Amino acid sequence: MKWVLLQLLLWIVVCCQAQQLRPPVFNTVPAGKYQVGEKNYLSNPLRTVTLDSFRISVTEITNEQFAAFVAATGYVTEAERKHNAMVFAPGLEEFRWLEDSTACWRYPNGISRGGIDAKMNHPVTTISFTDAMAFCHWAGYRLPSLDEWEVASRAGKSGSRFFWGNKKETISKYANIWHGRNHLVADSSDGFMYTSPVASFKPNPWGLYDVYGNVFEFCSGKAPLDKPDSKIVHARGGSWWCSKNSCNYFNSVNIGNVNPHASFSNQGFRVVKP
Template sequence: MGYTQNNSWLVLALLLCWQPLMAQQRAGFVLVPKGIYEVSKNANTQRPLRKVAVDSFRIAACETTNRQFAAFVAATGYVTDAERMHNALVFQPGLEEFRWLGDSTACWRYPNGSSRGGIRDRMEHPVTCISYHDVQAYCNWAKVRLPTLDEWEIACRAGTRTNYFFGDNDKAIQSYANIWHGHDHKKADTTDGYMYTSPVGHFKPNPWGLYDMYGNVFEFCTGKISTAEKPAVAHSRGGSWWCSKNACHAFNSYNIGTVHIRASFSNQGFRVVKKG
């Protein structure tokens, strides 16, 4: 699974992790009761509107942070796909829409590439530049799992049936999510105080107390959209700091993104689930 030793980072991770642990632990987990829930929406080309039955589960109130991932690496010596394959994709203002830069130095420690700084002052930001494969390794170590596609949507909607848990008008998104507010990605946008990720839990939660369900980072989920999908495909939901009203617009309750299980992006992260 790509484990090795890196003494300098083990020491740094241990120093960083002695502090009061993790925004995710501070915020805890939210119980979603067993029941039958409606998911998707009419005219959704990805999945039909339907009712699904789920057992109770507990979903993390916040996305998994750099501090949490550092604890995992300190305990195991795990080496991520981006560190081994040098294939992470990052963003800088000025690129055409939906264009990303390949940066061989980018990884979870330097999520926008080494020239743009590391995570020393961003330990409570969501971990990024990790692949679906890396996330599975973390979950096995932490004895947690990813939400399914349906579980994520149920938790995100928090009992609502609108496009957003706050209604159908996306103008209120700025109170709940770190997204890109610029007309395009030609110029840097720090309208909400952040160009890239923001600390988890910085914006308002949904009605069930879950933070950053929209924006900040796309969140990996388990499951497939169709039986015809290839094994190397993974899915994520919720949109990211890169998503804007004019491009992507995936910061809603119904969209599902697709990514290769070994791909690593600077806007891709995850949150975890425990048994209810």
């Protein structure tokens, strides 16, 4: 009987440990005045913003971290409830996605394309803005504002589209993007067709990984061209799907628009705390 109780206790301990969140690593962005945007760019015009100091996660939230949230709360994502996630498979024409009723964060591109068992250190995807907000509420974090994300991605610099300047060719050192000419043929020339493990590429000067590519990162707040009653939310930084020829958003200037309840296999997020 004692042996059975001991085994039960050990099982409970293991389960509790499995449900614990492995906290993200955070780096501090100092308070100050920063330039954001770009000259003559209506959707993100050049301007100066004043920010309080904040801490931002050095990587995107991973499958492992999101799994801890789900295990602790029983949360069910919108894709799991609505069965309407949008996924990608090579062979689709540009900007085309497939609706896959089996896709969710556990199977980011649908069950037929495999799950995340061997990808727990990849960014969580196929979640909505609403799902990301639910994680933040549980974990005690928040999403970065549009300006906070931009300042962090630029590592405090301004005047260029990337933290190193304006040369796109340098992107391969820092980001998981699509290098193929189009999306008709699979591209894994950088080692990854879909997501890569977080921190697989070089960080920016402030120690932040994957600010460009890998997954679009949800942000909070309104964009300059948003109407006051707009329900659209925003994501930044581009993704593994973005290429020089399609959706060239892997930079610090462009701002993506998305429905807050839509789930795509190239959407994720990083978090901020005071």
